[in-house]
Amino acid sequence: MRVLKKRLCIIGSGVSGLHLAYALKEDFDITVIERQLPDQIRKGRIMSTQVHFGSTRTRETRFNVPEWGEQTLIESIHITIGNQKLFVGQLQEPALSVDQRLYYSHSIEDLIDKGVSFRFEKVDKESVEVLIDEFDLVIDCTGKNGTLLPFPIEEDLSPFQTPQRKCIVGYFIGIKANTPLGVSVTVLPELGEMFEIPAITEHGPVTILFIMAIPDSDLDVFKGIKNAEEFTLKVRRTVQQFFPEIYNRIEGENFALCDENSFLQTALTPVIRKPYLMIKNKLVVGCGDSVFLNDPITGQGCNLSSYCAEQLYETLTEYKNSKWDMKTGEAYWNRTKQFVKEVTEWTNAMTKPLPEHVVQLLLQGTQDQVKANEIAEWFANPTKAYEAFFSTK
Template sequence: MKKRLGLIGSGVSGLHLAYALKDEFDITVIERQASEKMRDGRIMSTQVHFGPTRAREERFHVPKWGEQPLIESIHITLGDKKLFVCNLQEPALSIDQRLYYYHSVNDLIDKGVDDKVDKESAERLVDGFDLVVDCTGKNGPLFPFPIEEALSPLEAPQRKCIVGYFKGIKSNLPLGVSVAILPEEGEMFEIPALTELGPVTILFIMAIPNGDLDVFKGVKDAVSFSQTMRNTVQQFFPDIHSRVEEHSFELCDEKGFLQTV
């Protein structure tokens, strides 16, 4: 009889572990939400699958996404100066994690892996399996590790994360991830990605708290978020603003944004 393995969390690490071990173990992937709710919910993160991750997906036969433009390069800007563009050794791809999770989980179910939504105690989950692997990532860990004060001098996050999945931005060429660094203010990451509704551009601001980029306080709806992002791009990121199509710039869906408080 196969050992029972419970995987808590279904991000890339949990899903790939399920693909890697599904033939050797009786696996259950445990999440807080059903896959349909995840697919139709709010964005959860940004992500780029670089060469090693895509090679692992190929090895484990993770669902493919058809013919999609691949990320070829990294663009670096400091202030108002474009420093350089470098080519990746292997092309990368960014997929909306809502879409990635939904299709991967359903593919795993077809291949014999169980999917379970469970909000009960960690102790009860541990008792139900021979081994439990905590793959919760930013939502965890399930059992917190003690803080090592000598290695953790900071008492608060040093950036606020503001993320939106937008339509109406012409791609930076060669197609790539762009990083714009504003000293003493924060950073902007621009990432071409694929969602269920088609290609988008992820705009991901990492703002120093209470700095000039920290302007999304109190923004709670899609329309206000889009307008605030438009104004921020116009003021601080002229290269991106030059590629914004004024009449089509908007979030890909009303749940296509996220920010930390």
């Protein structure tokens, strides 16, 4: 007798939703609900920044997520404090940044080609109840806009009531790449940070400038800017004033956004939730930013989402022939909890002035390439960062 596959509904097609769809599609009957068509995503506004570090790229290979060209592999992390360049640390495995508009739209079309069902519609808190009745499991992957379901907040990992940074992002052409090609991290004490990220877009290679301004600081100067031209001018002036090393690589008149939708301003309040609960005597779970929302300061969003998608895949596969209930939800949370805690506590610490022992580690990196490489690896392996910040050894 043919056993019917369990029916899963994934709400949202960001990193966690897409990676789950790729991972689960052989064992389960998957329906993904996304509010935008692939072409709307492709032509829409940028949603974020992203760096897929080595562990995420390994998972993408494992689950046959589409591959991207190797032309802009990120091999290093450049660290600057104030106007002093400290060092360039080499990553053990290269990272990659692909514009989410391209990554998401292409992946959705690929999954449809592979037989995964998609519904293009908006889900709200009322319609999600109907989905819980319809499917064996609903997975909330709605992302940073907030969860559809009342997953309980983990208070000890959610200390903030307001955003810790104003996030200003633009995808630019006309900036000479740093060498070796890598992510540049500049920390300006009491003002904020800048991440410079080489990325792939539909238009070819770009440089992402990602300013994280402490609210009401001298770097928080983008309020009220609405159009691409104003935004570009303000970024140029801000980079000239605060980030002279990057400004020196701007190629005059060529400096421009790669398209009129390639800029963004946002601010989010980090919050961590327990990623499961029972509704109508059925298990529902959350994955990615909808339940594990960190400040973007450590660049861990897509890596944590991908990690949690893999852990949820492992849990659901393990419990494939059981009734999915609180025990299944607890197993998923137990698989993810320690890593979520490490990423979150490191990220929360990075929003505050750096502890003295961390400053000393950074200074050691200026004299010792092995130490510099270890610090670069914090971003690829946040467990190492957590140990560096909080270990009592």
